[in-house]
Amino acid sequence: MPGKNKTIEKQLSEFYDGLVVDDVHFFGIRHHSPACAWHVEKFIRRVRPRSVLIEGPADMTRFVPVIVHRHTRPPVAAFTSYVDKARRIRLPEGHKKDEPLRFGAYYPMCSYSPEYVAIRRGVELGADVRFIDLTFPEQVLAGKYTRPGLRSVGMISLLEEDYLQSSRYVQQLAANTGCRDADELWDHLFEVDSTRCDTDEFIRRVAAHCFLARVNHDPRVLRLDGTVQRERAMIRAILEQRARTDGSPIVVVTGGFHTAVLPSMLKDASGKPPEDEKRPEFSKEETSTSLIAYSFDQLDSLNGYASGMPLPGYYEMVWRLMTEGSEDSLSEAAGRLIVDVGRFVREKNRSISVSATDEIAALAQARVLARMRGHVGPAREDLLDAMRSCFVAGSMEAEGVVVMEVVREVLSGWAAGTVAPNAGLPPVVEDFRQLTRKYRLKIDDTIRREIVLDVHRKPVHRRISRFFTQLSFLEVPFATMLRGADFSAGVGVDLIREQWLYAWSPAVEGKLVGLSVHGDTVSSAALSRLEEAVAGLEEQGRGRSTREVVSLLTLACQMGLTGSVSRIAGVLAEQIGEDASFRSLAGGLEQLRLLWRSRSTLDLTETDRVKDLAKAIYVKACYLVGTLANVTDEQADEVIDGIMSIREALSGEESDLFDSELFLHGLGEILWARRSNASVAGAAAGVMYTRERLNEAGLLKHLSGTVNSACVDRQGKVAFVRGLFCTCREAAWRVPGIIRSLSEILEFWSEDEFLAALPDLRLAFADLTPREIDRVSVLVAGFHGEEDLGELVHHDVTEEEFQFHVHITRAVGEVLAAQGLGAMSADSSGDSK
Structure with missing residues (x-):
């Protein structure tokens, strides 16, 4: 071990001496470190370099004038994206994709970022300030952000410090010094005494820290992820700049992990002809870079930001x-x-x-x-x-x-930056601004405004609604619907107006910039995300859910993305046959019927395709109806909802599309099954009765069979009635035998049995209107020789009096039951009024 330490000490000594290579001064930093920013500023003022070279995509150099502009206030970030339209990235077989892969990344800077300070001080001294890293598309192709089977990526940081943070040296040093993590270790070693430390000593300390952090990293991994390629690009840029400056001082500001090897790489490359390496060329449609406003909540490493300091x-x-x-x-x-x-x-x-x-x-x-x-x-x-x-x-x-x-x-912190005009925003942001001007939506302040859209009569209002819906789907925090039609949920579909609340904020454009990897316009970004959603359903095994695919089809129409309707309809056609869920099919049919009824508002063009899909869903759902007899009580409500949805389809304006015999045949299988769920059987009987396939006598026969069956408990006896009233509530007063049978059942139940069944009884009559309940009460009174049930609410009796009498009644009943006189108590209580 001592021998190894001596070797490390020798390497460190040589490394210290190499931090200045002729006219090139290397300054290793940690991104977003105030201590590093403090000493970078002092160092640049002292060296007064002719050039300042900074780690960062080379195509960011054009933003230097914007970064130092008096109207630019950090935090700001360069946003860069790459769309692999030329199919340069080769994926393994089985990972085919119609749409090109899309990548996006941020390069953020705040007031205490060493890079930002280096830019400002360099420009102030008249230095040539440049970024020297591979461009983001080149980094992607070098392997940094690709992996097998990749479909797309979220937003990432170009200033990642994963290697530094995860280094075995850093982790062990943190443990040895009593620090909880690498961030606390950095503060302990560098931040707390930054203003009292000599700049040269600070440079050496940071360099040593980063050098030791890199020692144990496998060079093969660094080649595979593009780190080595990036460092070679930085060396080429340094050599090119050195040739332009004729020996004038150059300051190179890079992450410390790179500074650990760049000096030796420069020494090895000095005096040699530069490598003739062909760099890829990208079209404007494939890549874009822009400078945008940023915020501290986006910068905070505790929110998932991959580099820099927390809080x-x-x-x-x-x-x-x-x-x-x-x-x-x-x-x-x-x-x-x-x-x-x-x-x-x-x-x-x-x-x-x-x-x-x-x-x-x-x-x-x-x-x-x-x-x-x-x-x-x-x-x-x-x-x-x-x-x-x-x-x-x-x-x-x-x-x-x-x-x-x-x-x-x-x-x-809550600070958000501002960017000077003409900062090269992505096309999707310009499209958003153009559309807001076109629709006369105010975005020059943050005031929240309401707007009412007459989507049925005014085409421009319909377009605004689609614009808002696209933004909502993309999760851009701009507009929220307060009132209007929700075609997926079937709520408010008869409303002729929509009421929206909208307001601009920096978060709107920040979100749009992040979405630029999905398209150059709001509509194309929405289309791209919609295509991903469809593909996601297929990959996650939910593609066989008819309801979810129909929801996406409806959403596509609401957003005006007619180009995707055909593809989603094709996916739906393929999946209907694989969907074994009656609930999904019935729900999908209901949504498709809503879509059909709103076809003029939504400008639906493929009407014949929608009709064919509705027929296919109906046939498959009817095929499954006969298999629903023995569903569990937990599944019964969903099945009844589905039966009611299909019944509505047979009575709606599009009823001529469907063969009612298929549905009624399936319901008959439920009714005539040897054993069936009571509530589902009741629902089936109700539909058969309303469709005149079951007369009053037949209905009472099925009710009697359920009521008198020894295999059906008391909840099941009530459940049949509940299911019946769900699909045919008029039977409650049109078929007096139903209420009579129910009344007879109740007469034989004890109080405890009645209370146990009371929740199901309440559910059975829950859908009846007050007038309908009055009609039923008259029937019940007639069974007992009365004209009505009398006064149902006694306002002259207080709650305390009522509870007292309940207590006395219960106590007397318990005493009589203990003496074997419980039956007498029940008879007397039943006779009293």
Whole structure:
């Protein structure tokens, strides 16, 4: 081991000496580190380079003037995308895709990002500032963001630090120093004393840290993921810039993981002719890069951002105080943030008290923790530990959750940047702006506005509705429907107007930029996402769900994406035969009928195709009806809903499309089955009765068979009636024998049996209107020789009196039952009024 340490020490010594290669000065950084930004600024001012070269896609160089523009305020980010239209990425067999693969990434910068500081100071000194990494499409082709079977990617960061964070050296060093993770270790080693450390010493310390972090990484992995190719590109860029500057100083600012090898690579390449490496060419349709406004919540590593520091609002406060000349920026930042957290906790939850005394105690404890840990002032974790201790009086799982959520919000920050005009926004953003102008929607402020759209009579309102629906489908936070037709749920389909609430915010364009990988216009992005949704259903095994495919078909029509209707209809046609769910088929048929009835509003053109699909769904559903006799009680309600949906189809305006005999035959199989679910059998009987396939005598026969069956419990006896009333509630008063049979059943039940069946009884009559219930009550009274049931509500009896008499009745009944006189009690109570 000592020999190995000596080898490492020798390598480190040689590495230190190589950080300056002739006229090239290497400065390794951690992205979004205030300490690195502080020393980058001092170093550039001291060296006064002719060129400043920065890790980042080379095509970002054109944004340097925009980045330093007085109207640009960080946080900002370059957004870059790549669409593999030329099919350069070869996927394994079995991973064919009609649409090209799409990739997108961010390159964010805030005020304390070393790259941002290097750009500003370099431009200020008149240096030539350039980005020197592979472009994003080149990085994709180099293998960094591809994997077998890839369909598409989400938004990623071009400043990832996975290798640095996951290094065995870093993890072990964190454990040895008592730090909880790599972030706390970085603060402990570099952030807490950044302003008191000599710049050259700081450069050496960061370089050593990153050099040791890279030692154990497998070079083969770094080649496979494109890291080596990127570093070669950086060396080529350095050599090209060196040839242009004729020996003038060059400062190279890159992530420390790359700085660990770049000096030696430059030495090896110096004096040699540059490699003649052919770089791919991309069309404008394949790639785009733009500078956009960004926000701290997007930058926060705790929200999933892959590089940089957590809680950026905290570091922003520290950086601002550092640049303002504060002698104790860490303590001053801790004090300000503690006060802010206390105020926001009180505003958010009045039941949690954070007093000024608590705030003073938290600051004092943060300072004590800092001294114990060898810090010149409270670091981030010192501050967090102090607030956990002083602000949370109760449980961390209860009160602590509320308090620490506020702590995170305050320390994350709410800042959003702005970008100077002409920053090269993606085409989808320009399309959005153009459409808002066309439809006279205001986006020059953040005021929330209501708009009423007459979609049935005004074509322009119909187009606005489709625009809003596309944005909602894409999850762009711009417009929300307050009132209108929901064709998928079958709600409000008869409304002739829609009411929407819309408002612009920076999040709108931020979301649109992220969606630019899906298309150049709002409609093309929606179409791309819709195609992915259809493919996703197929891959996840839900493609056999008729209802879900019909929902997508309806959505396509609502968004005006008529080009996708044919494909979705084709998928639906293939899947109907594979769908074994009666609920899915019946639900899909109901949605398809709604689509048919709204065909003029939705500009549905493939009407014949929709009719054919509806017929196919109906036939398959009818085929399954006969198999539903023995469903469980848990499944019965869904089956009854499906039966009712198909019954409605036979009585609607499109009833001529369907052969009723198929449906009635299936219901007959349920009725004549040796054993069947009582509520489903009742529903089947109700439909057969209304369709005149079952007369009154036949209906009573099936009811009697269920009521008198020894295989049916008391809930089952009521369940038949409940199912019957679901599909034929008029039978309650048109067929008096039904209520008579039910009344006779109740007379033989004990009070406990009645109470046990009461929920099902209530459900059985739940759909009857008050007038219909009155008609039934007259029938019941007639069975007992009365004209009516009398007064049903006695307002002269208080609740206390009622409960008292119930208690007395129950007590007397228990005494009589104990003496063997329970039957007498039941008879007397039944005779009394």
